[in-house]
Structure formats: C-alpha cells, structure tokens
Amino acid sequence: MAPKRLTCTTNLKPLIDNYYREVLEAPQNGVKTVWVTASIPLEVLRGMRLLPFWPESYAALAASRKFGPDLIDAAEGYGYSSDLCAYAKITFGSLHSGKGPLGALPRPDIVIAANNQCMTVQSWWREMARFHDVPCFIIDNPRVDGDPTPEQQTYVIDQLKEMIDFIELSVGSKLDEDHYQEVIAHSNAFQVLYGRILDARKASPIPYTGGDLFTHLFPAVTLGGTPEAVSHYRLMLEEVEERIARREGPVPEEKYRLLWDNIPMWYRLGFFDYLADRGALFATDTYTDAWRHDNFLIDPKDPFPAYADRLLTVYTNRGVAWRTRRIVELVDEYKIDGLLIHSNHSCKYNSLGQVDINEAVRERIGVPALLFDADQADGRFFNEEQTRSRVEAFLEMLDQRKIKAT
Amino acid sequence: MSTTISETLAAFRQVATDPMASVRRWKDEHPGAKAIGFFSGYIPEEVIIAAGALPVRMILPPDPGPIAVADQYAQTFTCSYVRGCLDQAIAGHYDALDGVVFPKTCETLTFMREVWHRHVPRQWVGFLQAAAVTNTAAAHKFSRVQLDLFIADLEAFTGQPVSDERLAAAILACNAVRGLLREVNQSRRADPPPLGGADALAIALAAQVLAKDEASDKLRALREALGDVAPGRPDGRARIMLSGSNVDNLGLLEAIEAQNARIVADDLSTTTRHYWDDVATDLAPREALVARYLGRIPDSSRHPTDRRIDHVLALARDYAVQGAIFITRKYCETHLYEYPYVRDRLAAIGVPTLFLETEHHFTSLGQIMTRVGAFVEVLV
Numbered sequence: 001m002a003p004k005r006l007t008c009t010t011n012l013k014p015l016i017d018n019y020y021r022e023v024l025e026a027p028q029n030g031v032k033t034v035w036v037t038a039s040i041p042l043e044v045l046r047g048m049r050l051l052p053f054w055p056e057s058y059a060a061l062a063a064s065r066k067f068g069p070d071l072i073d074a075a076e077g078y079g080y081s082s083d084l085c086a087y088a089k090i091t092f093g094s095l096h097s098g099k100g101p102l103g104a105l106p107r108p109d110i111v112i113a114a115n116n117q118c119m120t121v122q123s124w125w126r127e128m129a130r131f132h133d134v135p136c137f138i139i140d141n142p143r144v145d146g147d148p149t150p151e152q153q154t155y156v157i158d159q160l161k162e163m164i165d166f167i168e169l170s171v172g173s174k175l176d177e178d179h180y181q182e183v184i185a186h187s188n189a190f191q192v193l194y195g196r197i198l199d200a201r202k203a204s205p206i207p208y209t210g211g212d213l214f215t216h217l218f219p220a221v222t223l224g225g226t227p228e229a230v231s232h233y234r235l236m237l238e239e240v241e242e243r244i245a246r247r248e249g250p251v252p253e254e255k256y257r258l259l260w261d262n263i264p265m266w267y268r269l270g271f272f273d274y275l276a277d278r279g280a281l282f283a284t285d286t287y288t289d290a291w292r293h294d295n296f297l298i299d300p301k302d303p304f305p306a307y308a309d310r311l312l313t314v315y316t317n318r319g320v321a322w323r324t325r326r327i328v329e330l331v332d333e334y335k336i337d338g339l340l341i342h343s344n345h346s347c348k349y350n351s352l353g354q355v356d357i358n359e360a361v362r363e364r365i366g367v368p369a370l371l372f373d374a375d376q377a378d379g380r381f382f383n384e385e386q387t388r389s390r391v392e393a394f395l396e397m398l399d400q401r402k403i404k405a406t
Numbered sequence: 407m408s409t410t411i412s413e414t415l416a417a418f419r420q421v422a423t424d425p426m427a428s429v430r431r432w433k434d435e436h437p438g439a440k441a442i443g444f445f446s447g448y449i450p451e452e453v454i455i456a457a458g459a460l461p462v463r464m465i466l467p468p469d470p471g472p473i474a475v476a477d478q479y480a481q482t483f484t485c486s487y488v489r490g491c492l493d494q495a496i497a498g499h500y501d502a503l504d505g506v507v508f509p510k511t512c513e514t515l516t517f518m519r520e521v522w523h524r525h526v527p528r529q530w531v532g533f534l535q536a537a538a539v540t541n542t543a544a545a546h547k548f549s550r551v552q553l554d555l556f557i558a559d560l561e562a563f564t565g566q567p568v569s570d571e572r573l574a575a576a577i578l579a580c581n582a583v584r585g586l587l588r589e590v591n592q593s594r595r596a597d598p599p600p601l602g603g604a605d606a607l608a609i610a611l612a613a614q615v616l617a618k619d620e621a622s623d624k625l626r627a628l629r630e631a632l633g634d635v636a637p638g639r640p641d642g643r644a645r646i647m648l649s650g651s652n653v654d655n656l657g658l659l660e661a662i663e664a665q666n667a668r669i670v671a672d673d674l675s676t677t678t679r680h681y682w683d684d685v686a687t688d689l690a691p692r693e694a695l696v697a698r699y700l701g702r703i704p705d706s707s708r709h710p711t712d713r714r715i716d717h718v719l720a721l722a723r724d725y726a727v728q729g730a731i732f733i734t735r736k737y738c739e740t741h742l743y744e745y746p747y748v749r750d751r752l753a754a755i756g757v758p759t760l761f762l763e764t765e766h767h768f769t770s771l772g773q774i775m776t777r778v779g780a781f782v783e784v785l786v
Contacts, residue, residue, distance in 0.1 A: 079746035079761070083483060083737050115538060119513050122538060122709050123743035130747055138709045140538045140545065142552075143516060151551045155537075158544035320520040345483050348739075352517035355479055356524060 003209050003250035003276040008235045012218060015232060016061075019222055020102055026051050027106050032171045035111040035128065037121045038221060038290065039314055040139070041307040043187050043298065044164065046225045047180030048173040053108065055128070057221050058101075059087035062094070063266035063377035065101045072378055074099070085346040086377035088124040095131050107132050109171045112163060116141035116317040117290070118349035135170045137163055141311050145319050148312040156308040181300055183225040188297045193233035194220055195294030200240045201283045202334055205249030206257065207240045210282030211272030212250065214264045220291040255279030256398050257335055259327065261286045262342035262350045263376040268384065275340075278395060283334035286315050286327070286350075320353035324360040331367050338398050339369035340391075345381040368401070370394040410631040414624055415605050421612035422656060423468050428615050429502040432460055440504040440564055442532070445488065446652075447680040448509040448705070449534055450695050453557055455576035455618065458566035462503060463614035463676070465654045466490050470767045479521050485514040487652060487735045490766030492518060495526045505530030505563060507556075510538070511707040512740050530563050532556060539709050540700040549696045557692075573691035579618035584681040586625035587613055591678065593632045594670045595725055597640045600632055603648070603669025604659040610677040611654060644785040645726055647671035649718050649748055649759075650733040651705075651741045658764065661771055662731065665779040666786065671725035673718045674733075679703045682717070706740040715751055722757050729785045730759045731778070735766065758784070 026033045034050045036042070038057075045052045062068055068086065071093030076082055078096045080089055094100035111134060113125035122138050129136035139159045142152045167173055197216075200207055216236060223229035243249070258275075260282045265271060272282070298306040315323065330336065341358060344351045358369040372390060375381035421428045429441045440459040444451070454461035466487065473482075476493035494500060506529055508519040516535075523531045534556040537545035557568050566572075587610060593600050601609075609628070613621040644667045652675045653659070659669055672678060683702040686694040703717045704710070722730065730752050734741045742763075749759040760781040762774060 079749060081739075081742040081745070081763070084739055084742055088743070119516070119538070119707070120739060120743075123706065123740055126709060126711065127743055127747060136709075138539050140548075140709075142535050142548070143510060151548065155544055155548040155551075158547070159539075159542065162542055162544055320517070320524075343481055348481075348484060348513040348517070351481055352484060352513065353520065354481075356521060 001251075001277060003212075003273055005250070006208055006212055006216075006236065006239050008232070008239050009212070009215065011232055011235060012215065015223065015228055016218055022051060023053050024102060024106060032109045032173055033106065034167070035108040035125070037113040037117060037125070039114050039116055039311050040112050041160070041303075041310070043180070043183045043225050043303065044160070044175070044307070046183045047175050048164075048167055049176055049179070050167070050171070050173055052222070054222060055091045055124075056087045057218070058094075058105075059090040059377055060266040062090050062101050064269065066267065067099075067101050068267055068377055068379065071097065071100055083345075085118075085120050085124065086375055087346065088120065090377055091124070091128065095128065108134055110135050110137070110167065112137045112139070114139040114141060114311055116311045116314050118316060118347065120349075135166070137166045139163060139311065141317055143319065144312050144317055145322065148309065152312055153305065153308045156311050157304045160304055160307055184298050184300050184303060186227055186230050187225040190220070190224055190229040190233055191292070191294045191297060193230065193237050195292055197233060197237050197240055198284075198288060198292055200237070200244060203244045204257070204335070205247065205254035206281040206283050207243040207249060209250050209272050209276045210260050210264070210285060211269045211276070213282075213285075213288055214269060214272070217288060217291065224291075249281065251276050251279060251281070253279050254281050256337045256395060257281065257283040259284050259286075259330055259334070259336045259339045260342070261327075261339060261354065262344045263287055263347060265342070265374050265379070265382055266377050267379045268382065271384065274388065275391070280395060282340075283336060284330045286323075290314050290316075316349040320356050323353065324357050324364075327357060327361050328364055331361070331365060336367060337402075338367060338394065340394075341369050341371040343371055343373050345373065345375040346378065347376060368394070368397060408631050408634065410627060411600070411635070414628045414631070415601075415608065417624060418605070418612040419608045419656065421615050422465065422608040422654075425462060425465050425611075425615040426500065426502045429460065429462055432617060433502065436460075441502060442530075443500060443503045443506040445491070445506070445515055446509045446511050446705070447675055447702075448511050448536070448699065449507045450553075450699065451614070452573060452576035452580050452685065452691075452695060453553075453560060453568065454507070455579065456566075456568045456572035457557070457560045457564040459504070459560075459564050460617060461614070463611060463654075464491050464500070464506065465611055465615070466494065466766055467499065468655060468657055470494060472767060479525055480514075480518065483737055485512065485735055485737045486764075486766040487738070488514045488518050492522060492525065495522065495529070500529075503529060505532060507532035507534060510535035511705065512738075514737070532559055532563070536696070536699055538707065540704060541710060546696060546700060549699060550692065553692060553696055553699075570691050573695070574687070577685045577687060577691060577694065579622070581684040581687070583613050583618050583621050583625065584684055586622060586629060587681040589629050590625060590632065596637060597645070597726065598638045598643070599668060599670050600635045600638075602659075603646075603663055603672070604656040606669070606672065607653065607659055607677060608656055610680065614676075614680070642786055643668045644782045645670045645728045646782070647673065647721055647725060647727040647730045648733050649673040649730055651735055651738045652676045653733055658771070658774070661775050662778050665775055665782050667778065667782045671721040671727055673714070673721055675705050678717070678721070679705060679714070706744045711744065715748065718748060719751060719755060722752060722755060727757055729781060730757050731762055731781070732759050733762045733764070736763050
C-alpha cells in the first residue's frame with residue numbers, strides 16, 4: 001500500500017516548473033546564470049541578481065525522470081569513466097548530447113563550486129567551464145576534524161570575498177544591497193521552518209516518509225532566499241504539525257525508526273515507499289541536514305561567518321571520528337532502532353569510512369546497521385532484489401531485538 | 407650500453423622494486439633516525455629531510471597480489487593504489503616506515519588518513535592540507551599556515567626542530583636531484599633514446615626513496631655515462647608518451663614497450679610533474695616551499711590545471727611523440743575527469759591517445775599488451 005503523501009506535495013510541481021522555465025529563458029531575458037554547487041551562499045548570488053543553477057539538482061531530476069541511462073551512456077561514449085560520479089556523468093551526457101529532461105541546457109555565464117561536499121566538483125566544474133568556455137571559481141574548503149579553526153574560517157571568508165570580486169569582474173554584476181537584505185531575511189525565515197520540519201521527526205509516529213523529505217528538498221536546494229521557499233515550507237510545516245497533533249503518520253503503523261545515511265537513489269525513490277509499507281520510516285538522515293542551518297542564521301550586518309560555517313561544517317567535510325559522534329547523537333535524539341547505510345558508488349565523500357563508523361557506533365551503543373551497495377543516480381549499481389532480501393532479514397533482526405528488550 | 411649505465415640502472419631498479427630494503431639499509435646507517443612515507447608530490451620532501459627523517463615515496467611492490475583485507479575498511483570503488491598501500495601496510499610491508507604523511511589532494515587520500523590511523527596504529531600519521539586552489543592570495547596565505555602546522559607536527563614527532571638553515575640545505579639537495587633528473591630525462595629526446603621508459607621510471611622512483619646525496623651521486627654518474635653514448639639509428643619503434651596519475655610499476659612499462667614501442671616521455675605524478683620545478687632559493691625557505699607547492703606543474707587534483715595541459719603538449723612536441731597512452735589507476739577520479747580534455751588537446755596536435763586503466767595489481771596485463779599492440783600498429 002502506498003504511503004499517505006503530504007498534500008503540499010502538489011505545491012512542488014509548479015515551483016519546479018517555474019524555476020526551470022526561468023533557467024531556460026534566462027538568456028533571452030538577459031539574466032546572468034551561474035552554475036553552482038549546493039553550499040555556495042545563494043544569498044550572495046541572488047543579491048547580485050544572478051540566477052543560480054545546480055547541475056547536481058538537475059542530475060537528480062534527470063535520474064528521477066529516467067533520463068539517467070541515456071545521458072550516462074552519452075558521457076561514457078565521450079570518454080568519461082563509468083566510475084565517475086553519476087551526477088557528473090549525467091551532466092556531461094547532457095552537455096555533449098544536448099538532451100535531457102529540459103532539452104539542451106543554456107550556456108552559463110560563470111561556474112562556481114565549493115569542494116566542501118566533495119573534491120569531485122572541482123574536476124567536474126573545471127571540465128564544464130572548459131566545455132562552455134566560461135570562467136570558473138573554486139572555493140577550497142579544508143577538512144574540519146572538530147570545530148572550524150579561526151584560520152579555516154578566515155580562509156573561507158577570504159575566498160568568499162574573492163568570489164564576489166570574481167563575479168563582478170566576470171559578468172559585471174554587483175550586490176544590490178536592498179535586495180540582498182530581503183534575500184537574507186527570506187533565507188533565515190525558510191531555515192527556521194526547515195529546521196522545525198526536520199525536528200518534527202522526533203515525534204512518533206514520524207509524520208512523513210524519507211522519500212517525502214527527499215522530494216521536498218527541492219526548495220531548500222534551489223529556492224533558498226526566495227519568498228516561494230518560505231511559503232512552501234510554511235505550508236509543509238503546518239501539515240506536518242497537524243499530523244503530529246492527530247498522531248498520524250504516512251502508514252498505519254510505525255514499526256521501525258531508522259537513520260538513513262548518504263544520498264538517496266533518485267531513480268528509485270519508491271524504495272522508501274517499500275520500506276514504509278513495512279513500517280520502516282526514517283526519523284533522521286545525514287543528507288537533508290546539509291541544508292539545515294537554523295543553528296547559525298545569517299547576521300544581516302555580517303553574513304560571512306554564517307556562510308563560512310555552512311561551507312566548513314557540512315557532513316561530508318567531516319572526518320570519520322566526527323561522523324561517528326554525530327550518528328551516536330542522532331540515534332539518541334531521534335530514538336533510532338537501526339541504521340540503513342547506502343554505500344554510494346558515486347560519492348566517496350559520503351561513503352568512505354562507513355565501515356569504521358558502523359563498527360564504532362555498534363561498539364558504543366549497540367545499534368545495528370545494514371550497509372548496502374547502490375548509487376545515487378546510476379541504477380546499474382543497485383541490485384534491488386538482493387537489497388530487499390537483506391532489508392527483510394535486517395527488519396526481522398530488529399523485531400528480535402525488540403522482543404528481547406521487552 | 408656501458409657498464410656504468412647498466413650498473414647504475416640496475417641499482418635504481420633495485421631501489422624502485424624493493425624500496426623498503428633501501429629504507430632498512432638507510433636506517434641501519436642512521437640509527438635512531440626515522441623514515442616517513444609520502445603518497446604525493448604535494449608533500450614537500452625538504453620538510454621531512456629538515457626534520458631529520460628520510461622521505462620515502464609510497465610505492466607498491468611489483469606484484470602485490472589481490473587485496474587481502476583493505477576492502478573491509480575502504481570500499482572497492484576507492485583508488486586502487488591507496489587501497490593497495492593500506493593492504494600492504496596492514497600486512498607489515500611498510501614496517502620500515504615510522505610514519506606516513508597524507509596530503510589533501512584527493513578524496514581517497516583525504517579519508518584514508520583516519521582509516522590508516524585506525525588500522526596501522528604503529529605508524530605516525532601526518533596531514534598537510536594546503537590549498538587545492540593555486541592562484542589566489544587566500545590560497546597562498548592559507549597554505550603557509552598549513553605548512554607551518556605540518557612542520558610543527560613533524561618536529562614533535564621526530565624531535566628535530568626545522569630551522570630555516572636546515573630547510574635551505576634540504577632545498578638545495580632536492581633541487582640538485584631534480585635538476586639531474588631533468589638532465590637525464592633530456593636524453594630521451596634522442597631517437598632511439600638511450601633509456602627505456604621503465605628505466606626512466608625506476609630512476610625517478612629511486613630518487614624519491616634514496617637519501618638525496620646518494621641519489622645525486624648516482625644520477626651524476628649516469629648523466630656522465632649517458633653523455634658518452636653515441637647516437638643510435640632510429641629503429642622505427644613508436645615513440646609514446648604516458649600521461650596520468652602515479653604509475654610505479656616497471657613491469658607495466660616493460661609490457662608496453664614490448665609492443666614495438668618506446669616510452670620517450672611521461673607526464674606522471676611520479677615522474678616529470680614531480681621533478682620539473684625547483685624550489686626558489688631567493689625566497690625565505692618556507693615561503694619558497696609554498697610558492698613551489700602552488701606554482702609547480704599541477705596534478706589534476708589542483709585548480710587550475712592549465713599548466714599541466716601545457717606541459718603535456720610541450721612534452722609531446724619536444725620528444726617527437728607519435729602517440730600517447732593515458733594511464734591511471736582505477737578510481738583515480740581526478741585524472742579520469744580530465745582524460746577527455748587531455749585526449750582532445752593532444753588530438754588537436756595530431757597525437758592520438760589510448761586509454762588504459764589498471765588495478766593496483768595487474769591481472770589484465772595480457773589485455774593491456776593486446777590493446778597497446780593494436781594502438782602501436784596504427785602509429786608506425
């Protein structure tokens with residue numbers, strides 16, 4: 001039986017359609033476009049009246065709409081290795097073939113990446129810049145073991161200022177201060193709402209599925225700083241809080257509260273419905289947290305420390321020891337029964353260290369984990385039948401643990 | 407080939423194929439001194455030398471066999487070289503090393519620092535995370551901070567303060583070796599070249615294992631002997647260049663050259679990219695090291711990489727290259743991303759490229775030889 005979707009899900013399609021229409025029409029509308037990675041402060045970009053476009057988000061969309069295999073074939077046909085990130089392969093395939101869910105993508109004016117989420121983006125953005133023959137700026141992020149050091153923060157802030165100079169020089173855009181302040185206000189407002197939506201999963205039953213949250217990530221990734229993101233998450237939070245008040249979840253019975261680690265398989269979000277159908281819901285995950293910054297809202301008078309913190313403290317920029325501690329905290333905070341760990345062929349930064357993390361978590365708090373192989377956007381690396389068998393055995397084991405505990 | 411050349415090459419090959427024996431010998435000659443492994447040319451050997459230790463390039467044994475245990479700790483889609491080294495370290499192969507230093511140059515190396523620390527606990531683990539971006543003021547400032555932190559960490563481990571004087575001396579010693587490597591490498595412009603590709607690789611690798619004075623002595627002897635070699639007659643074997651990541655296996659290059667080819671040039675992190683640029687001696691030593699770190703021919707892990715592309719094209723032209731083999735370890739994503747662009751730029755100057763990807767142990771050598779043979783047939 002399909003889980004009960006949030007009704008505000010219907011609000012997403014017009015948001016997505018409008019956004020991508022803006023992207024496709026940008027050249028004829030005289031709007032400058034910048035291709036960016038997820039952590040680039042889009043408040044600055046919107047404040048400079050640029051339209052940001054996220055190749056990763058586009059690749060996830062392409063994968064979910066089943067364009068992945070053809071675009072990956074096109075990329076591999078051009079000479080890109082099958083072992084590269086599937087998001088990158090999908091984008092390269094789209095560039096070289098002119099095909100994809102949006103058709104041919106318009107040429108950007110500049111491209112900017114931050115390597116906090118992975119170092120792959122450095123190479124990927126460089127090659128996209130070469131393809132389009134446009135300037136490329138990279139924000140380099142040192143690895144953070146504990147808290148960011150003052151030198152690390154200074155380095156990132158220095159680069160953010162260099163980025164603004166780069167944009168001014170490359171495309172002539174300047175910060176429109178009044179508009180920038182509005183963008184920052186919207187961004188902070190959406191962050192507060194988003195944080196409450198994620199926290200709502202502490203309730204039992206969890207009010208929505210993991211698949212729902214991944215679907216509703218779109219505004220957080222692409223529309224932060226706009227009034228549309230604020231209204232969407234306000235709508236979503238209202239509905240979520242109503243469900244909590246009614247003690248209503250997306251499925252009749254919540255049997256297992258799980259933690260999800262890594263990016264989801266975008267071509268197979270139905271896998272989360274399969275899990276939900278078995279009463280397995282995700283109370284928390286290590287992925288959607290990347291867009292959560294309600295613990296460090298932007299100071300409109302001095303925004304750079306918040307931007308630097310967001311870049312430096314993202315999950316993927318942390319080492320094994322920190323991630324272990326964080327997962328132990330999440331298990332306690334969200335009352336987790338087990339961990340479902342996606343060993344993602346496309347993403348080393350999310351996946352490396354998972355074995356050590358699982359062992360360390362089990363040693364410390366005894367919570368079991370299931371690690372399975374797949375890929376975020378290349379379905380060739382996901383054997384769903386085999387994974388389902390392992391999941392069934394894992395859920396049975398969780399049942400046994402609950403019986404023993406009582 | 408003269409006796410001096412063949413003896414010197416044999417000595418270099420011995421070091422390149424069994425570096426740990428060379429390290430043990432050095433440690434016997436320097437009781438109490440430490441040997442420290444490094445995975446990348448972005449770890450400045452000068453600093454390790456100034457700290458009283460021997461810098462040793464992490465080289466896999468010629469026939470490491472399949473991974474025994476490392477796949478339990480690092481997924482199989484991670485760099486096969488680093489995973490192979492971890493496997494060998496757990497088995498005790500690198501026990502002669504007192505520590506290893508990881509750079510923040512690629513995802514696998516960045517992560518493997520913690521994995522190594524957990525699973526090879528007897529070795530000290532250092533980390534130098536200088537900037538990945540090489541052309542900004544912020545990168546320069548940050549890289550200097552990181553170098554200072556790394557040096558302080560290393561000083562604490564070896565117990566030897568790293569003075570500017572010691573650094574300056576180490577810089578001169580390393581520059582001397584680099585200069586000799588460049589001079590020896592020049593001999594490969596000849597047709598036929600007096601050195602084979604595997605020999606050239608052995609020389610470059612051995613120079614990253616031996617103490618610099620010993621490396622310099624051997625390189626000088628080789629340079630003098632090469633100067634006496636009379637030019638040979640071209641034999642029609644294809645002139646090939648290699649471009650890619652960190653090749654360290656002599657057998658692989660011999661297998662390539664057995665296909666009617668001569669490897670006359672290489673753009674690898676273990677060879678020319680490692681020794682092409684000197685450290686300036688007209689700057690304060692730490693500043694000079696930062697300047698070299700940021701200004702040297704970049705690996706694909708840095709940004710921008712235009713100077714690397716220029717280097718590839720210059721080698722192709724200067725060494726009269728007929729074809730290029732792009733060669734990388736499996737899952738070396740920084741180089742894999744750049745491959746199509748390198749291929750296209752070489753094609754634009756009339757140099758076709760063959761793509762080869764290898765695991766850390768070469769189970770598919772027969773396949774490699776077949777593909778190289780077919781490639782070479784088209785060239786000659």
